[in-house]
Amino acid sequence: MGNLAGAVSIGQDLYDESSVQLHNLGQLGLDTFGNRYRYVQAGGTALVTGHLLQEPAEDTNYRSMVVQAAVAINATEIPVTLGGTAVTADQFKDGELVVESSTGIGQHFRILSHTVQTSTTGTCTFTVDRAVKIALTTSSQVSVRLNSYDGVVDFPTTPTGRPIGVALYAQTIAYYGWVQSGGDAVALYDNQTNSAADESGIIPSRDVAGSVTVNLETLAAPVHIGFGKEQVSVDSTMGFVYLTID
Numbered sequence: 001m002g003n004l005a006g007a008v009s010i011g012q013d014l015y016d017e018s019s020v021q022l023h024n025l026g027q028l029g030l031d032t033f034g035n036r037y038r039y040v041q042a043g044g045t046a047l048v049t050g051h052l053l054q055e056p057a058e059d060t061n062y063r064s065m066v067v068q069a070a071v072a073i074n075a076t077e078i079p080v081t082l083g084g085t086a087v088t089a090d091q092f093k094d095g096e097l098v099v100e101s102s103t104g105i106g107q108h109f110r111i112l113s114h115t116v117q118t119s120t121t122g123t124c125t126f127t128v129d130r131a132v133k134i135a136l137t138t139s140s141q142v143s144v145r146l147n148s149y150d151g152v153v154d155f156p157t158t159p160t161g162r163p164i165g166v167a168l169y170a171q172t173i174a175y176y177g178w179v180q181s182g183g184d185a186v187a188l189y190d191n192q193t194n195s196a197a198d199e200s201g202i203i204p205s206r207d208v209a210g211s212v213t214v215n216l217e218t219l220a221a222p223v224h225i226g227f228g229k230e231q232v233s234v235d236s237t238m239g240f241v242y243l244t245i246d
Contacts, residue, residue: 035183043151047171051210057160
């Protein structure tokens with residue numbers, strides 16, 4: 001089951017990591033059993049086998065940023081006045097930009113590249129993947145965010161983003177590789193609540209980072225990520241799961 005089948009032109013085996021990017025971040029892969037995988041870059045800590053992972057936390061300084069100069073229809077560059085945090089080279093490459101309010105509201109783009117800006121309130125020009133269809137003015141405001149698979153981390157006990165998959169192996173900080181997002185898998189259980197096979201679904205644990213637990217009705221708005229497939233009676237052990245993250 002080491003190789004992907006059908007969904008991608010294979011550049012990196014499921015259980016190999018790479019210091020260079022060989023697929024698009026977030027690219028979907030399938031194996032011969034129909035299990036689903038996503039291509040990611042590890043964040044600031046190494047990934048741990050079987051741990052549930054979260055997308056990078058959002059920096060809210062990149063919300064509601066003002067367009068610095070008018071942008072004409074068919075343009076593919078959008079100059080933005082930063083909201084308090086500088087940007088480094090390719091920080092938001094393959095991420096998203098949305099016109100969140102005022103003129104041109106609702107336009108959604110992928111970010112191809114952007115300029116480097118060391119000033120926290122300077123101008124950063126984002127090059128996007130398609131032409132602007134409604135002209136922007138200096139009253140327009142935009143938000144940008146990282147690609148959801150760029151810098152993934154252990155799912156924290158207080159979530160700061162959505163779950164994206166389970167680590168297949170110990171992946172090095174900032175390296176690239178595959179994580180599993182759907183189908184038959186194993187995950188680290190936090191069995192604080194129930195020793196029976198879970199028929200109501202599994203969710204991220206709020207007690208142990210990187211773990212899954214059974215879905216209790218007492219939890220408000222739980223994030224359902226799959227189903228348990230066996231009895232797990234010992235805390236912090238691996239258990240079989242069926243993932244439905246995507």
